[in-house]
Amino acid sequence: MRPIPVVTGVDRARFDADILPAGQPVIMKGLVNDWPAVARARQSDAAVRDYLKAFAAPGKTVPVSVLPPLFKGRFFYNDEVDGYNFTTDTRPLAALLDWLVENREREDFVTIYAQSIILKDYMPGFEDENRLSLLDTSFGPRMWIGNRVRTQTHFDPSHNIACLVAGRRRFTLFPPDQIDNLYPGPFDFAPGGVPVSMASLEDPDFERFPRLKDALDAGLQGDLEPGDALFVPYAWWHHVQSREGFNILVNYWWNEAGSDWLSPNTALYAAILTLRDLPPAQKQVWRHILDRYVFDAPDEAVAHLPDSGKHGFGRITHAVRDKLRALIKGSLRL
Known part of the structure; x- marks a missing residue:
């Protein structure tokens, strides 16, 4: 695959003016x-472990996913896709870090992954000493700690900056329009709460997933070392391979839409429930309506109305948002 572009010397002004608007992944070297x-990670695994342990909130345990050796680090579904191939428990952060460092040389071993640890809750003070200058402080960081993990190809409904602290990670990225070629699993039942590809990149089955070849042609791949950061734009699919026995990553998710919004999955679920099984002619009517009022020309669709008469089809204010939420709730008889 083509390499992910690499840039250096990125500051807030350059990120805001060039990288974010372009909507393309880049590795921001160093x-x-x-x-x-x-700096501690460059000294040794033990040094960064001890540094992190000093921030651990007393008495708190972190969620930990545990995968048997036979799955070789790939967190995924079971064969029936009605459950997962891993279990989850909770452990003290200090004990988890000790265990990972002590067992980092063991390759044929259980895979351990603590995902999406909210740092302000579990490691207060870490962010004060390790700040990302590209984003506002309101975008709270999360930490991901594990050994040789393979995170299945998935996408997040947000932008993402992933900063590697320790270990090495390989990222494989695909544009959002590759969804058909990546064979997504169920949106409403996913290992990490977001849709994942059913096709393996490490052991591809081109007979079962023939269009995966087209996705690979469109893919990008790159490796991160400690100190590097990767910008993953909104809804880009990404596969992550942790390549050392002890890996630490800090990431930042954000969305310009803000936090006071319903997930677009809400519209998808509602459309499946209300539109998918309509007769073809009726579906075509609603395709046209959705294009006009949502996707193609929402301003033009209500341009002939005064602002006071646009109601739920005009600019989304707090009052309009509340009204639409009430309409959705009422129409679905929730």
């Missing part, structure tokens, strides 16, 4: 080299 956590 972006967080100045983090104390990265």
Whole structure:
């Protein structure tokens, strides 16, 4: 696959003016080299472990996913796709870090992954010493800690900056329009709460998933070392392979739409429930309506109405949002 573009010397002004508007992935080489956590990781695994343990909130345990050796680090479904191939428990952060460092050389071993640890809750003070200059402080970071994990190809409904603290990670990325070629699993039942591809990249089955070849042709791939950061734009599919026995990553998710909004999955679920099984002629009517009022020309669709008469089809204010929420709730008889 083609390499993910690499840039250096990125500051807030360049990120806001060039990288974010372009909507393309880039590796920002050495972006967080100045983090104390990265400096400790360059010393040794034990040094960064001890640094992180000093921030661990007393008495708190973190969720930990545990995968048997036979799955070789790939967190995924069971064969029936009605459950998962891993279990989840909770452990003290300090004990988890100790276990990972002590067992980091063991390759044929259980895979351990603590995902999406909210740092302000579990490691207060870490963010004060390790700040990302590209984003507002309101975008709270999360930490991902594990050994040789393979995170199945998935997408998130947000932008993402992933900063590698320790270990090495390989990212494989696909544009959002590759969804048909990646064979997604169920949106409403997914290992990490977001849709994942059913096709393996490490052991591809082109007879079962022939269009995966087209996705690979469109894919990008790159490796991160401690201090590097990767910008993953909204809804880009990404597969992550942790390539060391001890890996730490900090990421930041954000969305310009803000937090006071319903997930677009809400519209997808409602459309499946109300539109998918209509007769073809009726579906075509609603395709046209959705294009006009949502996708293609929403402003033009109500341009002939005064602002006071646009109601739920005009600019989304707090009052309009509340009205639409009530209409949705009432129409679905919730």
